[in-house]
Amino acid sequence: MSASAALGRAEDAVSWRTPARLCECGSCGRFQVIPALEAGDSAVCSRCGSVLRKAMRDPLGRALALNLAALSILGVACLMSLMTVSTAGMTRQASLFTGPVDMGRSGLWELTVIVLFTTVVAPTLKLAANCYVLIGLRLARPPRHIRRVYAFVEHLRPWSMVEVFLLGVAVAYTKLVDLVHIELGMALYALALLMLTMIAAEAVLDRQAVWDEMERRGVPRQPIDHAATALARREDGAASCHTCGLVSLPHHHDDHCPRCGSTLHARKPSAVPRAWALLVAAAILYIPANYFPVLAFYQLGSGQPSTILGGVVELMEAELYPLAALVFLASVAVPLMKVVGMAVLLLSTQFGWRGRLRDRTRLYFAINAIGRWSMIDIFMVTILVALVRFGAIVSIEPGYGGIAFCAVVILTMLAAEGFDPRLMWDAAGANPADPAQGRP
Template identity: 60%
Template sequence: MAFSSLVEDAPSDTTTEPHPLICRHCGLLQRVPAMTPPAVVLCARCGVTLRRVQHDSLGRCLAMTLTALLCFAIACSMPLMRVSTSGISLGADLFSGPERLTQQGIWELALVVIFTTVGAPFLKLLGTAYVLIGLRLPRPPRHLPRVFGLVERLRAWAMVEVYLLGVFVAYVKLVDMVHIDVGYAVFALVGLMIAMVAADATLDRQAVWEEMERRGITQHPPAPTPAGTAMQAGRQRTFLACETCEKVAVAEGAGPHECRRCGSLLHDRKPRGIARCWALLIAAAVLYIPANVYPVLTVVQMGSGMPSTILGGVEELVAAKMYPLAAIVFIASIMVPMLKLLGLAILLVMTQFSRDERLVDRVRLYRIIAVIGRWSMIDIFMESILVALVQFGAIVTIEPGVGAVAFAGVVILTIFAAEAFDPRVMWDAASAGRSQ
């Protein structure tokens, strides 16, 4: 039994019972102790945060989620920006960019934009509010575990903060070209971003699952908690951790096994994780070439088209002496995809060669890769805004380019590749290499 915890002295309003937990990043089976909030539990081997316990986590998260839903409703119903030049005025809202992309025949890009800026954030907020309100009812709905499991999967795809940065980049690009009026939707999006970040920061996800279990909302009757000598058997992989709710279950007999708490299928490691990650990584690397070679947009001014690649957009910002913004776009659109491709390739190669060097640093690298990939969508969001706003006929028009579709494919594939990779196999391979 091993654990590392940082607990601050504070009045106790809740107490969690000791329970086993398997680290998602190194696979170490350890027992999380009883805690009084606020508390932080760290993995004894790789240092990853296993859990944060906070005061009234569910109530505070519900308040922030309802606030976010209100801001979301305002953002969807109000104009985002209005531009005017030569007596012509055009406005855009959250839906204008996807609509314009669809009209241009690039429906794939429109689908990505509408899902990451409207669909995923709305479903995530609505699902979270539904679960937290449902847990306050005398008889909670039996399907709450399924709903909360979906919410967990949507977390990586809700990109409101990235979209806001894309709005800012679009504003800077347009400010010298046309007159711009910022709409109320931008301020609502700022409020939405703050509320969503606050909701994520205050929510103890394990507390949600434990409350469901306490109220008897489980897919199967609860099993006895592994303890005593069973904990010593962790190295023989006699226990399976649920990828959705992190519940530790005893592996009895041949599979498949189902999580008793949320109903998800249990696996010792992600099935075919190495092969799937390689396949997605190679596909992303192939798309990375046209994403940087072909134009992501074309500015048609007075009948003359000026195609612009991702690097060309950075050069334009540098030429305009907007160095901080140029650095942001360069890092997010060029460096981050390259880092993800190279970083995942390094992790895969070192794992397959059973290397045991710098395992903790490799875990940190994986966590960085898993977090930063979404920020590469800045260029895609910026383009959707520009395409919607700059449609002034023969004066100036912005049209999307095929490079944007390839670039969106790179971002999506690298996100899936990071999700497919199981960092626990690095520790397995290192252990196997030492024993040979």
């Protein structure tokens, strides 16, 4: 083996070893140095215990293969049917697009936009952008704009809800199985495989490795001096990028991250008042969301509307207790707990509470993680409306309560996404530094 070949192989082996970097914990705001990590190693915050970095083996190659596979599976799911139902000699098929289209025909175009975006548009954009970036990093000269594409992926991630949609389909199936004859379509199996593939793709992808590779390949427009940044202190104005996590000095780079180009802020701007505004709006809409029906069921010319709680009661009457408990938790309890939990976090920040900071930080990340699962009822209604339209014999129509409930879910998600948990630690005096930094 030639010396140059041996050197190239050695460089490839080292490339999957993460470099030592100064970072700021996104949970508590402590600056600390993450040492060089081998594949499989993890670094956790010395104060709050949050995971700062987990190094993966071949973090780009495996992620590219899985994202390409997921994108192909999503194409199959979009082209095939989810379910076919029949009754009294009549048949209807539903695809990923049928339910949202029927929602629009019923006058609920807002739900059409939300359902299509979360089940088709967001997953497609996320997978396609990931593939574009990972393929771009394999080119001899990666295009510079891939850093903006990947920054877009970071913001899009919470709005891809394939797994939540599948659970909504499962709830719809239990409601239909005694009403009509059902045949499962290929798209349903494709969506199940897509969910597993996307989970695997997320598990093997090291996001920081993508940013590090961009930096190594010269994608940023200017070189990044990590040695100088490592000597910087909070008092010097050092801040971490909310998108890529790079710690830098904003005044050295025109207040923009030198790696991804995002605007730099010590903390998310106006996080507390914006979260309060979104939370109050969600609390107000929670009342009509549970008072007005989300759907109306008609059979042989008679029927009655059904609220979210009414759907839970129907599942219990059918003795589907685990599913009833799941729907109750996701659609009734979780939105209420998110509103109450976020209110506690905001009050603790404004009043500078010092106790149980780690517990409150865990509460925040739990709220941020479970909020999207409340969309189960919206997806269930979408499937039911698409499948059960047999005129006077039996039909299901969407209700305006669904719009209010969907707004509650989105507003609480935005409130959680917009809040900065580091503000709780700042308010408690755990991050003494520049007085202009981190105060709500």
